[in-house]
Amino acid sequence: MTKEKAVRLLDAATGRKPCDLVIRNTKIVNVYTQEIQQGDLFIDNGLVVGIGGGRKAEKEFDAHGAYLVPGFIDGHCHIESSHLTPTAFSDLVVPYGTTSVIADPHEICNVCGNAAMEYMLKSGRNATLSIFYMYPSCVPATPFEHAGCILDAKEIEKFIGDDSVLGLGEMMNYPGVVNADSMVMDKLETAYKRKKNIDGHAPGVTASDLDGYIGVGISTDHECADADELRERTRRGMYVMLRQGTACKNVLDLVKGVDDGNYKRVLFCTDDRQPETIVKHGHLNHGVNLAIGAGLDPVRAITMASLNAAECYGLADRGAIAPGKRADFFLTGGLTHIKAEKVFIGGRLVAEGGNILSPSVPVAAEGVEGRMCVKDFSKERLKLRLKSDHVRIIDIIPGQVVTKAGEAHVKRDAEGAWVHDKDQDILKLAVVERHNGLGNVAVALIRGYGMEHGAVATSIAHDSHNIIVIGDNDDDMAAAVENLIGLGGGITMVMDGKVLDNHRLEVAGLMTGDGAMEVCRTLERMHETAYEKLKVSNNVDPFMTLCFMALPVIPEYKLTDIGLFDVTKFDFVDINLD
């Protein structure tokens, strides 16, 4: 609030001046009292003024008895997972009733560091959606890979004071917290000093460790797996998020644990949600509707998706339809299945019938373009010489990002180098460092992808986002890498030296300013090509699976730009078994 705004609000509230807008004949969901209030809602200068009161308004809008619901607040998301820049993301999700998000730009910051923070903040300011950020706490995710930068406490300091930065992002390094690792504690301290939030990420953390993790001020968890974990966390005062992402879907498991006593500590989030999932199922509303379908009271579900998130993150200006709050809300015909028919942000109608009315103006991708700084790469770097035919191998588990530590006997050429065996579903996987021209190329073998011939390469490779490429032959793999470098990042498919299709992600190799519809069309077409031409296994997502094969915090075997990594042992292993 400012003095100027306050004076104007008082003039509007008391009827000294007419309000900008009245929404007549509506049923307002009151998240403070869990009631439905019928009436006319007056709005002025982007803020809610009040209900009724015999005021006048410049503009009238008839809701024809529809419900008015506070705009949804996504408690935790990675915008990068949508493949869209913040402004394009905004245009995609606002029509579903999401009016604010708390985003952790962990992916782009792994690539571009604080230049990424600058860009995300700038782009966020241009978005219709209110975008708040949590500064990524774990860049790089591990010391066993090369990201674009190292974001230590000193780097965090530069941004954590920003008004749009609500605190420190998900503290994935929970062993580091529990063991009071000094570098981790330095990062926490940056938040302590400014009384900012710290987000958690605590899969399976329990009992005494959980006491410590929460005790040091980590106040949310979106990695909660079941009702018992939810109860264990809310009892300790932690906010638990019901997550409905593309790969991780916890709403139906977790909602079983929500009750009269603890619901004020529960909110919703999307975490990682692919553009196709959003276009098909919606955004935060998807999780909310699933919870309502499972028996959660709709007004309670709405409260969790709005007020609770606002309270969790100290956003005093939103989260409810009440005097002085931002006029962020949407109309829905019913509450048993919430569908944002008309979305208002700051009192302005911004989306209708699922469409944004005027797209956000993109900002220049300064400091985050391309970022394909690859050195000393050539086809020869992909050659995999083996000591024997008995090797360690990454075994894909269909539909999961977890892999199995496998073994295999493979085919070799005269020089002892691996060659593709048509009778085995084993392919070559390589990670090519792309951030600082270190010249690192690591090669391993992977089973279960199904591809018969060709190569797929992408610059989305959690969390360091080096280039990851899979293929049956070095020529196509090298061509895919070279093509991807030329594109400035994205996803590409090559067969017999020919590029089959591209998805260009010109912003840090992770995001595009193209609209969601175009992205979805491209991805749909590319999926078809991957399955039909490359013959990728039908129970594997050709791109998402690939994206997670370089993530050395998810068991068991993963490949970083340094080499084959055994997550269970938390160390590198030799590919050769004999």
Added chain:
Amino acid sequence: MTKEKAVRLLDAATGRKPCDLVIRNTKIVNVYTQEIQQGDLFIDNGLVVGIGGGRKAEKEFDAHGAYLVPGFIDGHCHIESSHLTPTAFSDLVVPYGTTSVIADPHEICNVCGNAAMEYMLKSGRNATLSIFYMYPSCVPATPFEHAGCILDAKEIEKFIGDDSVLGLGEMMNYPGVVNADSMVMDKLETAYKRKKNIDGHAPGVTASDLDGYIGVGISTDHECADADELRERTRRGMYVMLRQGTACKNVLDLVKGVDDGNYKRVLFCTDDRQPETIVKHGHLNHGVNLAIGAGLDPVRAITMASLNAAECYGLADRGAIAPGKRADFFLTGGLTHIKAEKVFIGGRLVAEGGNILSPSVPVAAEGVEGRMCVKDFSKERLKLRLKSDHVRIIDIIPGQVVTKAGEAHVKRDAEGAWVHDKDQDILKLAVVERHNGLGNVAVALIRGYGMEHGAVATSIAHDSHNIIVIGDNDDDMAAAVENLIGLGGGITMVMDGKVLDNHRLEVAGLMTGDGAMEVCRTLERMHETAYEKLKVSNNVDPFMTLCFMALPVIPEYKLTDIGLFDVTKFDFVDINLD
């Protein structure tokens, strides 16, 4: 939280080092989930570590199955009403389970301005109790009287950034807010700029005015009178306080409006609670027990008295018994009637069986001593010359601070000056400016006090706290004023030139460093004298009634140092009717 504390907490939580203390065999009230958890609570370095977990502790304490309740937080109080300095107040209220208070030092700031803020903050830091302050928003309360100072936005700026100052105190000037008075808006702005709270005071404010009042960020109200007003406020997101003071008692009326939907927006407060009331009925626990007695679920009542208050004021470090929170709690044998048997603050046993274990160390009353700067006062100044015998008169309504605008025909001497008529219960009332030596003395007449002979004077006279004196003759009145000046403030009674008794309030004429028991003994003795020797009417409190006769915001007639004031007309009136 700090890095150092966090590391120590992690060592304690994980069992790497033993905890300071364990409270065994207790039933912990969980205000996050509304459950009771049985177990052993571990505490280290003043913070809660967790329940159970097989940890070790240096000290053991057996609760023998008693309930462990989070320390109560008084949402709004004026410490001055206890007649005690903050350290003495702390010693009095902590044994009742109050571990934090949000205090508005409105009274002492009316006398000493920012010197009072300095003193209160300093004294608060020495107290066992956690004392937070709201900077008084309305000093002076009106322009129709002379307080010790004028605290405008510029003065507020000097303190509102302080960590112990949570925001702006009760905005009593609600017409000023609703009318967007520029000086008032400047004051609100000081809080906006630092995202601090603003407390309300909105008796009878409703509908559109209430929208405006809340819309500009005023987030609490402790003047709510009934369940309907409570609902009207909570619906708008305002926090409503269930107040149980000495004169104003709203708990039983308001608790009727508390329900499943709105209880998270309700807390408890004491506002103005006299020392005798505290000694007789307790502190915040009194209101909580009344609410439980009226049917409120005990765990919910406890949640309102702890977590809700902490959330309302953004006190993230307290309000619940959970990892990382301050170890502020107390043991009670039962929950149907809560009685703090042992009180812990910062993990230290500080009170037992209703007694503080080690008193807080008082601080020197620098800049707030005495403050009896009276100029040109003499008996002659009390003479009341009237144009006729027909006059305006203040009519006391027994048991209320509201008065009636009365008329009377009175007795005059040869010079036309008022003289006491034994057949009429009419006395002389005078207000003597005491802050800046302005030399103001205003005189009026008052009916219903009952006193037959003598004078009572006090330096507690809301809100400006000039000297107020009542009597049947100028000699005793003048002697009482002179004696009070000599005392440095307090309450005094004089008859036939002789001082009958004194209650010395050496700090700003409002508070004493003496213990509560001594204050209560003095006040009890003085009440007896007032009723038995001075013959004050039994249905009037001789001192409290007098204290409110100079408060020009409570209808109908009041007397300030400038003259007789008609609150309904909001202007001065002539005492003469003919």
